[in-house]
Amino acid sequence: MNSRRTFLKSSAVAITCANGTGTAEEPARKVGPDKLTIALIGCGGMGTHHLNLLAKHKQLNIAYVCDVDANRLSAAAKIATDAGHAVKAERDLRAVLADKAVSAVWIATPDHWHAPGAILAADAGKHVYVEKPCSHNVREGRLLVDAAQRNKVHIQVGTQSRSTSTCAEAVKRLHDGAIGEVLVAKAWNSQLRRTLGKVKPTDPPKHLDYEAWQGPVPEAPFYANRVHGSWRFFRDYGAGDIGNDGVHDIDVGVWGMKFGALPNRVAALGGKFFFDDDQEWPDTQYVVCEYDAGNGGPKPRQFIFEQRIWSPYVQEDYENGCAFYGTKGVLIIGHGVGWKLFGERNKPLEEMKGRADLSAHHQNFIDACLKGEKLAAPASVGHVSAGICHLANISTRLRKTIEFDPVKEIVTNSPDANALIRRQYRPNHWAVPKGV
Ligand SMILES: NC(=O)c1ccc[n+]([C@@H]2O[C@H](COP(=O)([O-])OP(=O)(O)OC[C@H]3O[C@@H](n4cnc5c(N)ncnc54)[C@H](O)[C@@H]3O)[C@@H](O)[C@H]2O)c1
Known part of the structure; x- marks a missing residue:
C-alpha cells in the first residue's frame, strides 16, 4: 500500500x-x-x-x-x-x-x-x-x-435536470393539468454498459491514496475494476445504475409527481441476468413504488422504474427518461434530450428539444449562495430521489415487498430490510456521520 x-x-x-x-x-x-x-x-x-x-x-x-x-x-x-x-x-x-x-x-x-x-x-x-x-x-x-x-x-x-429550462417547461405542463390527473409515472434506464470482468486484488497504484479513497467504509483490498469510475457497480461504494444514471430520471419523476417524501411500499425484482463479471448490483431491475393517499396527494399513486443495462437500443424514443401517464394524455421526458406530449388516442400535441443544462444548475447554486435564491435541487429533494433508489435496491436484494413508514423513515415489515436502511462503517473513522 x-x-x-x-x-x-x-x-x-x-x-x-x-x-x-x-x-x-x-x-x-x-x-x-x-x-x-x-x-x-x-x-x-x-x-x-x-x-x-x-x-x-x-x-x-x-x-x-x-x-x-x-x-x-x-x-x-x-x-x-x-x-x-x-x-x-x-x-x-x-x-x-x-x-x-x-x-x-x-x-x-x-x-x-x-x-x-x-x-x-x-x-x-x-x-x-x-x-x-x-x-x-x-x-x-x-x-x-x-x-x-x-x-x-x-x-x-x-x-441538473432541475435547472434545465426544457425540463421545467415539461413539468409546468404537467402541473398545469395538460394530461389530466396523473396517477402513474415510470422512469427507465435502458442502455448498453460494458462488462467489468473478473479481477484479483492487487496493490493500488502509487499515485492513489487508497486508504483515503475508501475513507469511512469498511476496509477492502484494492481491485482495479472498481477504482476509478466503476465503483458505482459495487455495494460498498455506489448504488448500482439505478443510483447512477437512473436517479436523474427518478428525480424528474419525483419533481413531476410532487413526491415530498419516500413511498409507503416498494416491490422490486431483478438481478444480474446478463453480466458474468464482478459487479454486484442488478443489470436488470423492475421496481414499483406505491404512494398511499395522503402521502403528497389525495389519491394513491404508483412510480415505476425499469432498468436493462444490456440494451443497444432506446426505449420509448429515449435512452433514459420518465413518462407520466395522465387521464387525458401522456408526457414523455427524455433525459437531456427533450420531451413529447400526446393527447387522447396518442395525438401529438407538443414537443420540445433541449440538452441538460449543467451551467444553469451551477448558476442556481451560486445565486443561492450569493443572493439567497431558492435552490432547484436541495438536499430534501435529493434525499427522496436517492432514497427511492436505495429502497428499490433493498427490495430487489431481499426479493421482498417493503412496507415503509415515510415519516419515521423505517421499514415496518422486515428487520432484515430495515437493517439495510443504514450501512456498516469503518469503526471510529473521522468521517462517519454522527447519528448513523
Ligand atoms: N450529474 C451528472 O450528470 C453526473 C455524471 C457523471 C458522474 N456524476 C457523479 O459524479 C461523481 C463522480 O463520478 P466520476 O465518474 O467522476 O467518478 P471518478 O471515480 O472518476 O472520480 C471520483 C474522484 O474522487 C476522488 N476521491 C475519492 N475519495 C476522495 C476524497 N476523500 N477526497 C477527494 N477526492 C476523492 C477519486 O480519487 C476520483 O478522482 C459521482 O457521484 C457520480 O454519480 C454525475
Whole structure:
C-alpha cells in the first residue's frame, strides 16, 4: 500500500497563479453580488467536467482542488491555474474544510463519500454542491437534510435536470393539468454498459491514496475494476445504475409527481441476468413504488422504474427518461434530450428539444449562495430521489415487498430490510456521520 508520504511527494503542487488573486483574507459565508471562494473535492470524470465550467466562471474564485489521486489532483490544479486561479492542490478534504476563506465546495467523489463529506462541509459552515445520488443509503440522506437545516447552508444535489429550462417547461405542463390527473409515472434506464470482468486484488497504484479513497467504509483490498469510475457497480461504494444514471430520471419523476417524501411500499425484482463479471448490483431491475393517499396527494399513486443495462437500443424514443401517464394524455421526458406530449388516442400535441443544462444548475447554486435564491435541487429533494433508489435496491436484494413508514423513515415489515436502511462503517473513522 502506498504511504501518505509517497502520495504527498508525488502531488506537491501548491500553485500560485499569475494574476495573484488572493483567497485567504476573503470572509467565509460571503453574501452579496460578488465572488464566491470555492473548492472542488473529487477531480475525476465529473469533477473535471465541473472544473472546466467553474474555472471560467466570473463569480468564482477556486481556492482548492482536492483529490486522493495525485495524478488527477495535478491535472485539476493545472486546469484551474491555467484559467487564472490561485489554487492549492490538497489531498485531505479536512484541510480544505478548515479554511475559512472557502464558502462553498463542489463534491464529485464516489457516492460513499457524498454524505460523509457533505455533512462535514456543512458542519464547517460551507455551502455544498454534492453530486447525485446525494447518499449511499436512506439514513445518510436524512442526516444530510438535517445537516443543511442545522447549519443553515445550501446543499444542492447534482441532478441538473432541475435547472434545465426544457425540463421545467415539461413539468409546468404537467402541473398545469395538460394530461389530466396523473396517477402513474415510470422512469427507465435502458442502455448498453460494458462488462467489468473478473479481477484479483492487487496493490493500488502509487499515485492513489487508497486508504483515503475508501475513507469511512469498511476496509477492502484494492481491485482495479472498481477504482476509478466503476465503483458505482459495487455495494460498498455506489448504488448500482439505478443510483447512477437512473436517479436523474427518478428525480424528474419525483419533481413531476410532487413526491415530498419516500413511498409507503416498494416491490422490486431483478438481478444480474446478463453480466458474468464482478459487479454486484442488478443489470436488470423492475421496481414499483406505491404512494398511499395522503402521502403528497389525495389519491394513491404508483412510480415505476425499469432498468436493462444490456440494451443497444432506446426505449420509448429515449435512452433514459420518465413518462407520466395522465387521464387525458401522456408526457414523455427524455433525459437531456427533450420531451413529447400526446393527447387522447396518442395525438401529438407538443414537443420540445433541449440538452441538460449543467451551467444553469451551477448558476442556481451560486445565486443561492450569493443572493439567497431558492435552490432547484436541495438536499430534501435529493434525499427522496436517492432514497427511492436505495429502497428499490433493498427490495430487489431481499426479493421482498417493503412496507415503509415515510415519516419515521423505517421499514415496518422486515428487520432484515430495515437493517439495510443504514450501512456498516469503518469503526471510529473521522468521517462517519454522527447519528448513523
Ligand atoms: N450529474 C451528472 O450528470 C453526473 C455524471 C457523471 C458522474 N456524476 C457523479 O459524479 C461523481 C463522480 O463520478 P466520476 O465518474 O467522476 O467518478 P471518478 O471515480 O472518476 O472520480 C471520483 C474522484 O474522487 C476522488 N476521491 C475519492 N475519495 C476522495 C476524497 N476523500 N477526497 C477527494 N477526492 C476523492 C477519486 O480519487 C476520483 O478522482 C459521482 O457521484 C457520480 O454519480 C454525475
